[in-house]
Amino acid sequence: MITSQPECDKVTPLTDTDRTTPAFAPHDHSACEARALDEAADRLAEQGGRMTPVRRRTLEILLESHRAMGAYEVLDRLAAEGFGRQPPVAYRALEFLVEHGLAHRLQRLNAFAACLHPGHDHAPAFLICRACDKLAELPAAPVRAALADLAGETGFAVERVTIEAVGLCPACAENPAGAEA
Amino acid sequence: MITSQPECDKVTPLTDTDRTTPAFAPHDHSACEARALDEAADRLAEQGGRMTPVRRRTLEILLESHRAMGAYEVLDRLAAEGFGRQPPVAYRALEFLVEHGLAHRLQRLNAFAACLHPGHDHAPAFLICRACDKLAELPAAPVRAALADLAGETGFAVERVTIEAVGLCPACAENPAGAEA
DNA sequence: CCTAACCATGTTACATGATAACAAGTCAAC
DNA sequence: GTTGACTTGTTATCATGTAACATGGTTAGG
Secondary structure (H helix, E strand, C coil): CCCCCCCCCCCCCCCHHHHCCCCCCCCCHHHHHHHHHHHHHHHHHHHCCCCCHHHHHHHHHHHCCCECECHHHHHHHHHHCCCCCCHHHHHHHHHHHHHCCCEEEECCCCEEEECCCCCCCCCCEEEEECCCCEEEEECCHHHHHHHHHHHHHHCCEEEEEEEEEEEECHHHHHCCCCCCC | CCCCCCCCCCCCCCCHHHHCCCCCCCCCHHHHHHHHHHHHHHHHHHHCCCCCHHHHHHHHHHHCCCECECHHHHHHHHHHCCCCCCHHHHHHHHHHHHHCCCEEEECCCCEEEECCCCCCCCCCEEEEECCCCEEEEECCHHHHHHHHHHHHHHCCEEEEEEEEEEEECHHHHHCCCCCCC
């Protein structure tokens, strides 16, 4: 059940648009991964958080694919690599990453995914493909604005918003048989 | 931990605007409850579902408050009233209610809440007060539209959307000490 | 250098959330 | 009144998440 290979086709060179482009399209995933790690380091330097071995490894594991992983899936990987094998090990690392904007928690999946552009302070919307389980982040400002309008009328003070869409990514919509595992 | 009293102030008479007004404001909760049950019965009649004792009681329990309840909290109540005391009893009743549009599942809370206007076929947005745990439904069409726009650009076919906001309801924003338990 | 304070890591144990698989009861239609 | 679909109940197990405490490392002040 555990795979450690990146899942992305390594085809097209990295461009600036990758920063805002969803993860469904083929792309140079090792660069995608490396950039996210770099930006994560920058962000931590600003915020004062410490990037320890468990935390770094946890982030790397999440970055291997554009999927969300359960805490126990991450834990198995960490345990296999010599870190602790008890749930709090994984939960603490994941919580740290989420708090510092380096990863996201997917409420619908009870799972976690690496943030793909941690440089920005953002609360994105998520697109979750129900066929291949891949995940994309979208800038959610317009959506949040629409919600804030509605909530404002009621006097409710919105603090955090969860916006998660389930559906089919372009590849899986074309080839429902199983475009990409 | 288990309370069976409705939590709402029983003050103002029911008006048509209650249908679209969030649940944070004081209102005649017994009427609110009764209407939701009526509309639920109507909806089931249309759809062919059977309103059995467990299901009805489960819906009534959810309707007692404008909060979301965990499946085990519901189960405790059901067990105390002579229904089965095993998890599937609660999960099946809750699943039935959700499938028939009579209740909602709150992803952020891993919990369930009665739908307040089951007559409409809707996928609302939720406002969750982090202080008093009360819950309101908002018509989410504008929000979903904004999201569909963004997702459409990427070729992603959105099927279902979760929109849940956490924050402070008007009462708790004014009186952070503990406006209403 | 040393040590106190803080943080990170690890553990045990448990709480909470969810489902698979099977047995038995209910009810409507024929 | 028997068949067949649905509902309810059970046992057992799995998945997810946390509280509480012990240990170890880092670091700033003395």
